[in-house]
Amino acid sequence: MRPDVRYWDKMLPNQPEHANLYRGETFEKDLFESICASSGIGDPKNEFTLEESDMFSVEEMASNPIAMHYLQFVMRLAGVKRVLEIGAFIGFSAMSFAKALPEGGEVVSIEKFDKFAAIARRNFEANGLSDRITMHVGDAFEIIDGLPKDQLFDMVFIDGNKERYNDYFIKTEPLLSPNGIMLVDDCFYHGDVLNTAPGDAKGEGTKAFMDNAAASDGWYRIALPISNGLFMMIRK
Numbered sequence: 001m002r003p004d005v006r007y008w009d010k011m012l013p014n015q016p017e018h019a020n021l022y023r024g025e026t027f028e029k030d031l032f033e034s035i036c037a038s039s040g041i042g043d044p045k046n047e048f049t050l051e052e053s054d055m056f057s058v059e060e061m062a063s064n065p066i067a068m069h070y071l072q073f074v075m076r077l078a079g080v081k082r083v084l085e086i087g088a089f090i091g092f093s094a095m096s097f098a099k100a101l102p103e104g105g106e107v108v109s110i111e112k113f114d115k116f117a118a119i120a121r122r123n124f125e126a127n128g129l130s131d132r133i134t135m136h137v138g139d140a141f142e143i144i145d146g147l148p149k150d151q152l153f154d155m156v157f158i159d160g161n162k163e164r165y166n167d168y169f170i171k172t173e174p175l176l177s178p179n180g181i182m183l184v185d186d187c188f189y190h191g192d193v194l195n196t197a198p199g200d201a202k203g204e205g206t207k208a209f210m211d212n213a214a215a216s217d218g219w220y221r222i223a224l225p226i227s228n229g230l231f232m233m234i235r236k
């Protein structure tokens with residue numbers, strides 16, 4: 001548990017040029033709060049009835065609220081009805097997606113660990129979102145094999161173990177609808193992908209994905225500097 005980690009520690013890369021007129025002393029926090037206030041982004045703990053884990057805080061482990069708000073915007077723009085998520089933790093991102101679904105839409109979320117999945121399920125229930133979210137517990141790599149091949153997803157959100165990011169991309173691609181949106185969260189992995197040789201196995205996995213993405217000419221793609229990096233792809 002790292003109670004010192006706050007949302008504004010995980011928002012944007014340093015941008016000294018964009019802060020050179022700022023006269024305060026808490027640039028990241030003030031920028032985060034300005035984005036949230038102008039965009040109508042609430043604290044997840046106020047937006048949802050949220051049971052938390054005693055292992056990791058929401059700030060530390062869950063996706064950034066700005067990224068989630070942005071993806072809700074994209075979902076509404078693109079008319080996303082079915083979402084596949086790899087890595088649920090306590091369900092914050094799954095619930096954010098569920099709230100942006102049209103009538104009849106569904107989020108299918110996969111979480112490896114029982115203890116997180118159980119909290120997520122209680123969160124779905126407490127927020128009246130259980131009917132829109134299907135939770136599978138187990139290793140995503142195995143569970144994906146059991147998903148129906150004819151029920152495609154309009155959006156795939158890869159946020160599980162970074163060591164296998166590229167495998168997840170290859171594995172989920174056939175399940176993505178022709179105009180679907182592929183998303184990979186934390187694509188900068190705390191800067192480790194910028195090292196020629198990443199120092200961490202998760203950084204290595206994320207860099208392998210980024211290196212393959214660089215050669216993926218069949219896709220339009222964009223690495224967005226939101227939080228720890230959000231990679232978006234649509235087929236050409």
Ligand SMILES: C[S@@+](CC[C@H](N)C(=O)[O-])C[C@H]1O[C@@H](n2cnc3c(N)ncnc32)[C@H](O)[C@@H]1O
Binds near residue numbers: 063089112
């Ligand atoms: C960064 S957290 C997910 C955060 C969540 N998407 C959110 O934004 O609220 C990553 C999650 O992936 C889960 N995970 C790790 N390896 C996995 C695997 N092989 N299959 C499914 N889930 C996995 C972890 O247990 C953890 O809960």
